[in-house]
Amino acid sequence: xxxxxxxxxxxxxxxxxxxxxxxAKSQTTEQNPGVYDPDxxxxxxxxxxxxxxxxxxxxxxxxxxxxxxxxxxxxxxxxAAISLDTAESIADEFKKNIHPLITKAFGDFREYLGDKDFxxxxxxxxxxxxxxxxxxxxxxxxxxxxxxxxxxxxxxSQRASSNEAALLYLDVNPGKIDTDFFSAVAxxxxxxxxxxxxxxxxxxxxxxxxxxxxxxxxxxxxxAAEYLYSGRHIEKKIDYFNFDAERRFSSGxxxxxxxxxxxxxxxxxxxxxxxxxxxxxxxAIYKDIINSKDLxxxxxxxxxxxxxxxxxxxxxxxxxxxxxxxxxxxxEGHLGYNNEISTEIRALHADRHSLxxxxxxxxxxxxxxxxxxxQSGSHIRYFGVTQAGELIDSPEGVFPSxxxxxxxxxxxxxxxxxxxxxxxxxxKVEPFQRRASDGAARGVLPVQGPWPIxxxxxxxxx
Numbered sequence: 001x002x003x004x005x006x007x008x009x010x011x012x013x014x015x016x017x018x019x020x021x022x023x024a025k026s027q028t029t030e031q032n033p034g035v036y037d038p039d040x041x042x043x044x045x046x047x048x049x050x051x052x053x054x055x056x057x058x059x060x061x062x063x064x065x066x067x068x069x070x071x072x073x074x075x076x077x078x079x080a081a082i083s084l085d086t087a088e089s090i091a092d093e094f095k096k097n098i099h100p101l102i103t104k105a106f107g108d109f110r111e112y113l114g115d116k117d118f119x120x121x122x123x124x125x126x127x128x129x130x131x132x133x134x135x136x137x138x139x140x141x142x143x144x145x146x147x148x149x150x151x152x153x154x155x156x157s158q159r160a161s162s163n164e165a166a167l168l169y170l171d172v173n174p175g176k177i178d179t180d181f182f183s184a185v186a187x188x189x190x191x192x193x194x195x196x197x198x199x200x201x202x203x204x205x206x207x208x209x210x211x212x213x214x215x216x217x218x219x220x221x222x223x224a225a226e227y228l229y230s231g232r233h234i235e236k237k238i239d240y241f242n243f244d245a246e247r248r249f250s251s252g253x254x255x256x257x258x259x260x261x262x263x264x265x266x267x268x269x270x271x272x273x274x275x276x277x278x279x280x281x282x283x284a285i286y287k288d289i290i291n292s293k294d295l296x297x298x299x300x301x302x303x304x305x306x307x308x309x310x311x312x313x314x315x316x317x318x319x320x321x322x323x324x325x326x327x328x329x330x331x332e333g334h335l336g337y338n339n340e341i342s343t344e345i346r347a348l349h350a351d352r353h354s355l356x357x358x359x360x361x362x363x364x365x366x367x368x369x370x371x372x373x374x375q376s377g378s379h380i381r382y383f384g385v386t387q388a389g390e391l392i393d394s395p396e397g398v399f400p401s402x403x404x405x406x407x408x409x410x411x412x413x414x415x416x417x418x419x420x421x422x423x424x425x426x427x428k429v430e431p432f433q434r435r436a437s438d439g440a441a442r443g444v445l446p447v448q449g450p451w452p453i454x455x456x457x458x459x460x461x462x
Contacts, residue, residue, distance in 0.1 A: 129172065212295070349429050
């Protein structure tokens with residue numbers, strides 16, 4: 001996970017062009033055997049800046065121009081040896097599918113940027129490289145599938161490491177040129193559009209101190225872009241949530257306090273799919289969120305109140321219903337995913353639990369009733385639901401006897417940086433009941449990595 005620290009960019013060189021054959025031959029080394037590709041003969045090369053996510057420092061890298069059309073330009077790290085045919089297929093897929101789908105859903109970044117008299121902003125640059133992320137299949141299974149660096153939107157005199165282009169960095173090791181790769185393009189493209197909107201709202205090119213949307217909002221929209229592009233659900237994220245091998249989800253882990261782990265991407269994906277499903281499947285809810293001048297949860301509650309239900313203007317209510325939906329799985333209404341997605345969340349056997357803002361856990365209600373202790377944190381809330389998925393009336397916070405189901409205990413604090421608070425659970429053991437969504441019941445093995453993540457644009461601006 002990347003450290004949450006201020007990132008200082010270093011000036012390490014200037015853009016250069018040269019004859020690729022001479023350069024490639026000179027870089028064919030013991031560490032990079034066979035870099036030279038005869039098909040690169042005479043093609044333009046350029047020095048780009050990129051980030052080593054392990055050291056949090058920039059470095060220079062030589063890339064070759066591989067393909068281009070009216071919507072994008074494709075460059076590849078020279079040592080990655082991307083074939084021209086592959087690059088052409090990437091450019092073609094972006095032109096025919098990714099660009100029209102993502103701009104329709106979120107907007108065209110060129111409309112927000114205005115005319116720039118420097119760099120390449122009339123089309124998107126796709127830079128294919130082996131992102132230095134420390135990936136190891138055994139010890140570090142998460143890898144940076146791609147990222148968007150906001151500094152590229154400014155002159156080099158404003159940001160020393162700017163590549164002066166509307167640019168996306170896309171990993172080719174262990175990333176492969178497949179559906180996941182193109183989903184990563186859609187994901188990062190949303191980030192670029194989102195930042196372009198923020199620039200437009202907050203002063204344009206002259207303002208280098210742009211405030212981005214909260215990471216979880218930006219990442220939620222980016223995860224929605226993956227779904228809109230592929231037209232199908234990302235089963236790896238759903239299965240990872242349902243199997244919950246490390247019990248992080250049943251322990252309350254959600255996206256609201258962003259940690260940069262694959263778990264965050266799973267829960268934010270589910271939440272933003274639930275929003276779309278509840279809005280009668282209309283992705284227009286996403287466009288309202290991305291264009292909101294609110295940067296935090298209010299961008300989401302405003303859109304949810306407009307497209308789903310007026311009661312969701314309240315963040316506490318919206319969070320409550322989504323958390324309950326992951327247990328109830330109703331086929332209609334707000335407490336489920338209307339049969340598009342099936343989720344499973346386990347109950348905790350404990351008396352109390354520490355919860356960060358946005359986190360929620362379930363405990364078993366065995367029919368004997370439940371009264372939370374008065375020492376609960378000031379933002380801790382309790383809601384009961386029967387096994388049939390009906391909300392339990394709890395006057396003054398007391399859950400009467402005679403009902404079986406679960407108690408949801410969650411932290412409704414709207415401030416992501418607020419400290420955790422203790423909430424109370426029933427302490428009862430829930431009888432094991434397999435459901436259709438349970439990974440064990442479906443015979444699903446633990447989902448295997450590698451786990452794709454990215455570097456949120458907000459990271460660069462901290």
